[in-house]
Amino acid sequence: MSGKPGARCAPCVLVFAAALLSGPFLQTGAAQAVPADAHPEVLIVVNANWPPSVAIGEYYRKARAVPESNVLALSYGPRRANFASSEFETIDRATFEASIRDPVAAFLESRGLKDKIRIIVLAKGLPLHVSGAVTPPLATYLRDSTDASVDAELAILFSGKDGSAGVAGMINPYFDSDQAFAAFRVAQPQAVLRYLVARLDGYAQELDPKTGLPADVKALIDRAQARGPAGTFLIDEDAAKTGALSSGNRIFLGPTAAILRNLGREVRHDVTKEFVSNAKDIAGYASWGSNDLANPGPPYYGKIKGALFPGSFVPRAIAVDLVSTNARTFAPPRLETYGQSLIADLVHIGVSGAAGYVAEPVLSGCARPYILFRRYVEGVPAGEAYYRSTPYLGWVNVYVGDPLMTIAEPATIHPTDLDGDGVPDAEDNCVEIPNPDQRDTDGDGIGNLCDPDLDKDGVVTTSWGRVFPPEAAGDIERIALAWQRDVYAPNYDLDGDGKVDATDLGIAQLWLFLPPGPSGHRKTQGTGNAGVPKTAPGMQGRVTRDAAQGAPSGSRAPANPGATPPGPGTSRE
Ligand SMILES: [Ca+2]
Ligand SMILES: [Ca+2]
Ligand SMILES: [Ca+2]
Ligand SMILES: [Ca+2]
Numbered sequence: 001m002s003g004k005p006g007a008r009c010a011p012c013v014l015v016f017a018a019a020l021l022s023g024p025f026l027q028t029g030a031a032q033a034v035p036a037d038a039h040p041e042v043l044i045v046v047n048a049n050w051p052p053s054v055a056i057g058e059y060y061r062k063a064r065a066v067p068e069s070n071v072l073a074l075s076y077g078p079r080r081a082n083f084a085s086s087e088f089e090t091i092d093r094a095t096f097e098a099s100i101r102d103p104v105a106a107f108l109e110s111r112g113l114k115d116k117i118r119i120i121v122l123a124k125g126l127p128l129h130v131s132g133a134v135t136p137p138l139a140t141y142l143r144d145s146t147d148a149s150v151d152a153e154l155a156i157l158f159s160g161k162d163g164s165a166g167v168a169g170m171i172n173p174y175f176d177s178d179q180a181f182a183a184f185r186v187a188q189p190q191a192v193l194r195y196l197v198a199r200l201d202g203y204a205q206e207l208d209p210k211t212g213l214p215a216d217v218k219a220l221i222d223r224a225q226a227r228g229p230a231g232t233f234l235i236d237e238d239a240a241k242t243g244a245l246s247s248g249n250r251i252f253l254g255p256t257a258a259i260l261r262n263l264g265r266e267v268r269h270d271v272t273k274e275f276v277s278n279a280k281d282i283a284g285y286a287s288w289g290s291n292d293l294a295n296p297g298p299p300y301y302g303k304i305k306g307a308l309f310p311g312s313f314v315p316r317a318i319a320v321d322l323v324s325t326n327a328r329t330f331a332p333p334r335l336e337t338y339g340q341s342l343i344a345d346l347v348h349i350g351v352s353g354a355a356g357y358v359a360e361p362v363l364s365g366c367a368r369p370y371i372l373f374r375r376y377v378e379g380v381p382a383g384e385a386y387y388r389s390t391p392y393l394g395w396v397n398v399y400v401g402d403p404l405m406t407i408a409e410p411a412t413i414h415p416t417d418l419d420g421d422g423v424p425d426a427e428d429n430c431v432e433i434p435n436p437d438q439r440d441t442d443g444d445g446i447g448n449l450c451d452p453d454l455d456k457d458g459v460v461t462t463s464w465g466r467v468f469p470p471e472a473a474g475d476i477e478r479i480a481l482a483w484q485r486d487v488y489a490p491n492y493d494l495d496g497d498g499k500v501d502a503t504d505l506g507i508a509q510l511w512l513f514l515p516p517g518p519s520g521h522r523k524t525q526g527t528g529n530a531g532v533p534k535t536a537p538g539m540q541g542r543v544t545r546d547a548a549q550g551a552p553s554g555s556r557a558p559a560n561p562g563a564t565p566p567g568p569g570t571s572r573e
Contacts, residue, residue, distance in 0.1 A: 038065040039404065041116065041182075043195075045104060046123040048073035050083040053125025055212040056200050060121060060221055064404055070117070072107045074100065076126060083125040084204035084214065086331040091127035091150070093163060100127065100150060105157055118181060119383060119403050120154055122199040124217055124330065128398070129358040139465055142166050142512075147359040149327075151197040151398045155387075159192040167365065167392040171513050175391050176371055181384045193393055196383045198403035201330045202347040216348050223352040224382075224402035226315035230409055231283030232266040233257070233373065234310060239273045240293040244506030248288065248322050248363060250495070251510050255419055255433050256286055256370040262420045263377050263411040279311030284376070285351065286369040289321030290341035298338035301345035313350035316405055318376055319343065320355045320369040327356025327398045343400055353382040353401030355389070364512045365392050370432060374418075379410030391514060426520045441490035445521030448494050452508035453516040454478050460511040476512065479505050 044066055046057035057071055076099050077088045091100070108114045127150050136144035143166040153162040161170060173191045174184055181196060202216030211218060235257040237249040249271075257269035265283070270276050275287070275294040287310065289300060296304045303309075323340050330344045343354040355367035367389040375385035383403020390397055417424050421434035429440050430447035439448050444456065452460045454475045463474035467481055482492045482500045494504045 038067070039119075040067055040070065041118040042066045042070060042404070043104075043108070043113065043117045043120045044071045044123065045120060045126060046071065046073050047076045047083060047125035049075050049077055049079045049081065050125040051080075052204060052207060052212055052214055052217075053083065053123045056123035056125075056214070056217050056221075059211055059213055059218065060123070060200060060402070063221055063225065064402070069111070070113070072104065074103055074126070076100065084331060086329045088125075089128040089329055089331070090131050091129070093130055093133075093146070096127065096130045096150065096153070097163075101153065101157065101162065104154060108157075114158070115185075118185060118196060120195045120197045121403065122151065122154075122197065122201075124199070124201045124204060124214060126150065126199075128199075128201075128327070128330070129396075132359075141360065142362055142365075143168060143464060145359075147396055148394060149358045149396050149398045151199060152393060152395050155195050155197045156192050156394050157194055159194060161192055161394055164394060167395050168513060170392055170394045172387070172390055172393045174387055175389075175514070176368075176518070177388050180380075181387070193387065196387050196403055198383045198386075198399045198401060200402070201344070201400050203330060203332055203344050205332065216344075219350075220347055220352060220400075221402055223315040223350070224405035227408055228314040228316075229281050230266070231281040231314035231317065232268050232279070233260045233284040234268050234270070234276060234279050234282045234287075235260075235369075236270045236274075236276045236285075236287035236292070236310065237272075238275070238288045238292045238294070239271060241288070243502035244509070245363075246503055247506035247510055250503075251433060251507060252322065252366070252369055253286055256373055258420045258434050259370050259374050259418055259432070260284070260377065262413070262415040262418060263374065264413045265377060265411070275309065277307040277309045277311060282311050282313045283317050284373050285310060285313070285317065285319040285321075285346070286373070287321050289323035289326060291321075291323055295341070298333075298335050298341075299345050300341035302349050308349075313352070316352050316407060317350065318353040318373065318382060318401070319346050319351045320367055320372060321346075322363065322366060324357055324360045326354075327358050327400065347400060351401075353386075353399065353405055355386060356398045356400060357396045358398060359396045361396050362509075363506075364510050365395055365397070367397065376407055377411045379406060381406050424520070428520045431518050431520055437496065439496045441493075446516045446519040448491070448496060449507070450511070450519070451491075451516040452476075452479070452494060452511045454491055459513060459515050460508060462512060476505070476508055479508050 042064065044057045044061055047053040054073065061071060077083065081088065108117060130148045130150055130153060132146035146165050156162050172193060173188060174193050177184060200217050200220060202214060202220055204214030206215045208215045208218045235253050237253045241249055257267050261267045268279065273294050275292040296309055301309050321341065325340050326343045333339060343356045346354055355372065367386060372385050372389035375388055376382055381403060382401060382405040383399055386399040419432055419434045421436045423438060425431050429438050429445055430450040433449050435447045435449045440446065441448055452475050461474040462476040463472055467473045467477050479492050479500060482489060483502065483505060488500055492500045492504060494507045
């Protein structure tokens with residue numbers, strides 16, 4: 001899937017020759033042959049009530065040689081309304097089901113496309129956010145919230161699980177997988193993850209006069225197949241993060257830099273308090289966005305006070321920022337009431353693919369940049385790499401950009417020590433996170449730094465704040481309680497600094513509902529494949545949701561001993 005139809009590249013010629021030899025194309029004649037890089041696995045959904053949405057669908061269809069019969073035009077909202085505004089971005093659940101979910105399902109079923117389609121691309125003009133009936137308190141947000149992105153709900157179409165509250169029981173079975181998605185679907189036909197959903201979105205104040213597309217969206221599509229310099233990956237930590245939020249640096253951003261270097265990429269890894277600006281030729285960007293305390297103020301990205309934040313991007317660049325509501329809108333807010341940073345601004349200045357959230361995801365629900373960037377650099381298409389990096393389904397996550405985008409020059413290096421900590425993967429008790437000391441105080445073969453499974457039931461759990469009877473307490477609560485009572489236990493000291501505190505709690509929360517690891521010592525969880533159970537043990541049937549929820553950034557001791565996983569600096573208004 002590299003190159004446009006007709007693009008000049010030697011490998012395309014070989015692929016096309018192979019297709020001719022396969023038989024059927026010989027009969028149809030070259031003129032009618034399906035291009036070798038056609039994409040019959042893609043469904044494009046547009047809003048027939050808004051011409052720019054239709055134009056986006058058609059432009060993308062041609063760019064990726066998607067069959068004309070794979071375009072579904074829905075009628076959403078009033079005819080010719082202004083879908084460039086935020087007015088139609090949020091939808092209630094009943095309307096979502098009637099005007100989006102059911103028509104998409106009916107289309108796939110009536111055309112016999114249910115299994116043939118693996119990727120759904122939504123064109124701007126379709127709704128973004130299915131609003132929850134009520135906003136639960138932070139302590140139970142992960143259990144009770146019925147907020148979702150339209151995208152995440154369509155990804156689990158036909159599973160019967162759309163509309164379910166929270167994330168428990170909705171662990172992504174494809175998380176951290178080694179498998180191509182096509183193979184995964186064949187191997188696990190009943191898996192809740194049915195479709196990789198992406199959206200072509202961005203600001204739409206300016207339309208391209210020739211095509212009628214919003215200029216930002218056209219550029220997003222064009223850049224996905226454009227060529228440029230290899231560029232530099234910019235990983236911008238914020239040294240001002242302390243306590244639970246420091247896990248974002250330690251577990252998400254630091255390992256991303258280490259793995260990318262190991263894959264032979266050029267990396268700029270900023271570990272200071274600076275919010276980097278004026279960087280050149282960025283190939284991938286991970287940061288705290290507006291949660292970086294040194295941010296320049298709204299709009300956070302772009303030209304601000306004479307500097308370009310974070311800088312210029314090469315074509316096919318991808319981005320992750322640890323910001324709760326960075327995909328809440330693709331209509332430009334007023335500066336005075338901006339809120340958090342937006343990936344729409346990153347797209348506007350040249351990013352070609354980005355992970356985002358329509359509402360508070362909680363730090364544990366964020367896409368893992370060390371998985372997304374690694375897989376993308378290895379040559380996995382961006383949409384697929386994204387779904388491998390996302391731990392929960394049916395949640396508030398979106399991917400913006402062409403899901404078929406691949407990196408122009410995939411890595412040719414296959415490191416045997418992925419995280420570069422000096423311990424080969426097969427012996428590394430925490431394969432994806434640098435832990436040169438290999439500290440493993442319970443001796444189970446999984447290093448403390450990625451082993452918050454204190455009760456050894458195979459998954460990191462929460463009891464939603466309940467700590468009595470003590471044996472009913474979740475792993476998260478055990479650490480929270482030890483911190484609160486100032487009790488030291490080596491197994492609870494995940495980072496090995498001699499204390500059990502907010503930092504350990506913050507690390508533990510990143511594994512919520514997931515198995516510990518992966519470790520080279522546990523064959524069931526091979527490198528880069530966490531072997532996630534479909535349902536977290538003990539979670540079935542319980543409407544659990546977690547205390548694990550986005551505590552406002554800066555919140556310290558838990559109000560109750562239960563879990564309060566930090567959100568990425570939430571502004572849950
Ligand atoms: Ca290693
Ligand atoms: Ca390691
Ligand atoms: Ca261990
Ligand atoms: Ca510690």
